[in-house]
Every structure is written in structure tokens, then in C-alpha cells.
Amino acid sequence: MRDKALLGLPVFGNLLKQRIVARFASTLSTLLESGLSMADSLKVVATGTGNAIMTKAVKEARERILSGSDIATPLRDSGVIDPTIAHMVMVGEKSGELEQMLKMISTNLESTSDIVIERLSALMEPVIILFMAIVVGVIALGSLIPILDLSSGQF
Secondary structure, X not given: OHHHHHHOOOXXXXXXXXXXXXXXXXXXXXXXXXXXXXXXXXXXXXXXXXXXXXXXXXXXXXXXXXXXXXXXXXXXXXXOOOHHHHHHHHHHHHHOOHXXXXXXXXXXXXXXXXXHHXXXXXXXXXHHHHHHHHHHHHXXXXXXXXXXXXXXXXX
């Protein structure tokens, strides 16, 4: 439930989904390049996604692939991976360049999510500065009001 709620957040959910899919694509690409079979690679990737929904989707994809399905269809049907990314996986699978396509997907998603993180942090800076100014103002007033009360003769 926690992972589903995190993926459902307005801005951060999409960012988190991009990071999870990028980690999935990068790990799967590395495992396939090293010569591991698709079934074994998906078994390893399922444990390393860090998200229960993605883990479930990869396990279901592995089962469907073992029964004869292609790679892209179960990933697209999972709902975690965008249809465009699933289509890119299908193109990579049909062209025999799946490892390179997964690496490209990972690189693109990581760079896109890095840009979003930079923009979010740039948007957060004014909010943090305003919050700090309010805190400093409250502390200053908390220090000055007793001093002013003492100097005016009121106790």
C-alpha cells in the first residue's frame, strides 16, 4: 500500500516511477550483457527494484515470458512501465539490441529525473528561505519583547 501511495503522488510519484524503471532497465541491461538468461536476469532484477509493485510486475512478467510471451507485453500490462518504454523494449527485442535499448532507456530516464529534481530543488529554495526568515523573526521577537517590556518599566 505504501509503494502504491508513493507512486500515486502528483509530482514525486512520476519521479519515483522514473527512477525505479531506470534502475530496472540498467540492472537488466547489465545482467543480459554479462550472459545471464532472461529468466534468471528477471529473477535477480525483481529483488533489486526496491518497490513492491515493480517487484510484483517483474515477477509476473517473468512468469509470462517463461510461458512464451514476449518481454514488452507483460511489462506494458503491469501499469508500472509506460507504454512508450514498453514499446522501446519491444523494438530492442525484435532488433536483437535489447541490452543497448535498455541502457538507453536507463540513461534517458535518469537524465530526465535529474532535470526534474533540479527544478524541484530550485522551486524549494524560496520556500525554505521564507520559512527560515519566519523562524528567525519569531526568535528575534521572542528575544526583543521581554527586553522592551523591561526597558519601559512593565514587568
